[in-house]
Amino acid sequence: MKLPARIAVPIALLTLAACAPQTSGGTATTDDKSGTLRVWLFQEVDNKPKEKVVEQAVAAFEQRHAGTKVEVEYIPVDTRAQRVKAAFNDPKSAPDLIEYGNTDTAGYVKDGGLADVTAEFGAWDDAKDTDPTARASVTVDGKVYGAPLFVGVRALYYRTDVFKELGLTAPKSQDELIATAKKVRKAKPELYGLAVGGAYTYGAMPFIWAHGGELATVEGTSYKAAVNSAAARKGIAAYTSLFGDDNCPAAKCAQMGGNATVTAFASGKAAMAIGGDFSHAAVEAGAVKGKYAVVPLPGTAPGSIAPAFAGGNNLGVLRNTSHRSLAVDLMKQLAGKDTQGRLFDAMGFLPTYTDVRQQAARKQPFVKPFIDTLGAGAKFVPASPGWGQIDASLVLPTMFQEVVSGRKDVNAASDAAAGKMDAAFAAAR
16 A cells, blocks of 8 residues: 555565455456546645646547547545445446555455456556566566556664764664664653554564565465564564663554654654655655655665665556457556656656656756665565455554553564464465
């Protein structure tokens, strides 16, 4: 999903299987070359700029396809699951093309809802410049089920005025990050050194990955939880060490999610926060405008960059559409280089094409740390339909919160989380 309104295996493993049973609608037998195309896109907090970009793309599409009309509906992100599931099972009311969160890919494929567009994607000129991480987010079992629309990653926001006052520099390793956070808190107890959240899974994941851990590993045609491996436990211990009176008190921070940590930074209550490229506007609108900078979140080795979760959204053609060719062409129009460039200008959505991203960095230098983070190697969630259950059940937030609260130690909490993850993976086979 779009990240602010919403851990992982190597990207190469994302192509592992998720089968696609028939929905009640099945695959359409017709491919009409005219008529009305229905599109569902996500409603943003400030949607007008997005609407203008989409209107331009739709107008160009309609001009190329005489006799074709496009109807766009903007749907709430929070209720997407019910709408999309119903659409998969009722072709008469279903759209032809949808925007969907990249963590939903495997589940939608298992439900039989998305069309396999591997051939069309492979023949598309723009696709050759798609970032490998973004391409992986539309790939299941080696087949492509859509086109990436934008990608989002997180980096380290820090207060330049506070760091200058205290004689600090941007941390170059995770040990230095933790030590710096605690130095700030000691010198300025009214601030969190680094705002962290027990419910901020996407902020915690880089600590697991930087220590060599994974969320899950491949086992046959499914996955085996790995959050209780020795390496993952080191990352969990590092992240949870930031919850305490010497940085971010557990009583306040254990329940915080990503939005709350960014809000704490933007409002001047924290010296550092892990935020996304999509957090930039909120920070700019806050009390710290003009008093902060962004660098990649450091890894364990000095000078290294911690792997970040590659979030974002995709576009997918529904399997039961009766306008497959037109829907694929509209998908290319809306997710093509020109439209992604316009969406960056209008909304700040980070393009999925490496060349368009470089152009974006030249226009807006603030995105460079995020592009550097992507270039260092981002990670994604397991390509299993079971991931949706793991995410919805708050398995990882519960693990972090159990450690932070002292109810369990790292070993016991990670073992419990791994058990829940394995059950979800097994149920999704």
